[in-house]
Amino acid sequence: MSTEPASAPEVRPARLTMQGISKSFGGVAALREVDFVLREGEIHGLVGENGAGKSTLMKIIAGVHPQYQGRMTIDGQEVQFRSARDALAAGIGMVHQELSIVSDLSVAENVYLGKQPTRRGIVDWRAMFEGAREQLASLGIDVDPRVRMGSLAIGLQQLIELARVLFSGARIVILDEPTSALSPPEVHRLFEVLRAVRAAGCSIVFISHFLDDVLAVSDTVTVFRNGQRVATEPATGIDKSWVIQRMIGRGHEDLEESYTGDVTLDSKPEAPVVLAVRGLAAGRAFDDVSFDVRAGEVLGVYGFMGSGQIELGRAMFGKLRPSAGTLSMAEKPLRLRNTADACRAGLAFVPESRRSMLFYREPVYKNESISVLGRIARLWLKPAVERDIARRHAEALSIRPASVETLLQSLSGGNQQKVALAKWLTWPPKVLVLNEPTRGMDVGAKEDVVRIVRGLRDKGIGIVVVSTEPETVLSMADRIVVMKKGRIVREFAGETVSKDRLLEAA
DSSP, X not given: OOOSOOOOOOOOOEEEEEEEEEEEETTEEEEEEEEEEEETTOEEEEEEOTTSSHHHXXXXXXXXXXXXXXXEEETTEEEOOSSHHHHHHTTEEEEOSSOOOOTTSBHHHHHTTTOOOEETTEEOHHHHHHHHHHHHHHTTOOOOTTSBGGGSOHHHHHHHHHHHHHHTTOSEEEEESTTTTXXXXXXXXXXXXXXXXXXXXXXXXXXXSOHHHHHHHOSEEEEEETTEEEEEEEGXXXXXXXHHHHHHSSOOHHHHHHHHSXXXXXXXXXXXXXXXEEEEEETTTEEEEEEEEETTOEEEEEOOTTSSHHHHHHHTTTSXXXXXXXXXXXXXXXXXXXXXXXXXXXXXXXXXXXXGTOOTTSBHHHHHHGGGHHHHOSXXXXXXXXXXXXHHHHHHTTOSSOOTTSBGGGSOHHHHHHHHHHTTTSSOXXXXXXXXXXXXXXXXXXXXXXXXXXXXXXXXXXXXXXXXXXXXXXXXXXXXXXXXXXXXXXXXXXXXXXXHHHHHXX
């Protein structure tokens, strides 16, 4: 028997090292003396509550935040990026949660965006199409590079944006909530691509609030809390409970149960109907959809991406004109020519994309007051009144940082979502439609949104929660309808329902 000691497991060399990184916004610390290491050929999961600092750290790496304290090195060489262009030139690419594709351009044009091959000063279309096909095939993506990008499923768009980042020469890829809009088969496909990219030597940072996804694909997991790194461990040695405990730093059993356990639905069949939907249809998106929304009830509308529920939410607010069917409130027909008509009728809407309704370069108070300016400022603006309203909402909704002067772009995604909800709290609507209200949030931020939604429900507002996340509808809904291929296929009311039953119905 050999007496030689067992060799230690190979430690891959560090590709990116960050030491003592600190960053503040308006005097409020977002990061405090953070150390972080990303190794060659590693998928590194990064988790934490909204506002924990993980996105700020990644934006420093990607050159979005050039001003900070601390030291960053790539392959042993100290770097200081002045812009995202500098980071890209150094081999760093970032795929944001809100995809930056150009829907009306072809797949090939998106892959080569800004770097189209030319011949004698003219775009070489043949070379671009062939190059895109080869690049996508190397990642196992089989798609015609000539098709319009906007015609593809969201999962394919996500993979193609990843291909674009890799094509740019990135050796470090940062993925921000890459699975938040994907169905289970699309998540599986993305993971296969990420593992292939890792095997080729690329280093990946995987930011997500879907802890099961993080643990399934990551080699290493780092947890952030309150602007600090609190733990870094191999993914094989930890579980979801361990991660949640370190994320929130307090008893987590109730929070975790809200998103994993069975739920008994408390439907309200005797409550008055505030909105009736009958035979609603919109092209290929959905067809023959009928249901009632009752006062003081949360109706969950669940389905996989592409089932039509997102388009249904838009149609209920006048953002998408139905091709058939009717909407009525208090038995009076609604004719919604636009969103202004919907607002006047007592409808409110928070879309799945915060970017479509918020002003990122404006302060929090202006984002909150925009929906009520006509009531508080008929002749001229009243900033003092706007700020006072925003302060009350910031306190009630636990928006952080609490200063209403903070630019919206400085807030975490979860706090931005709270601002989006706050727009409708001053003069509450009769019916509130929420498309993907907790997308990209950690369990703590989701609990805050659940509390807000339940509070509005208890005031008698009829609420429709539309989501591709079963956990979201289970944590909020009193009644649930399931959509599949544009139609309602199942309703759950007055019974116990689980995530598995929702997935099976969809």
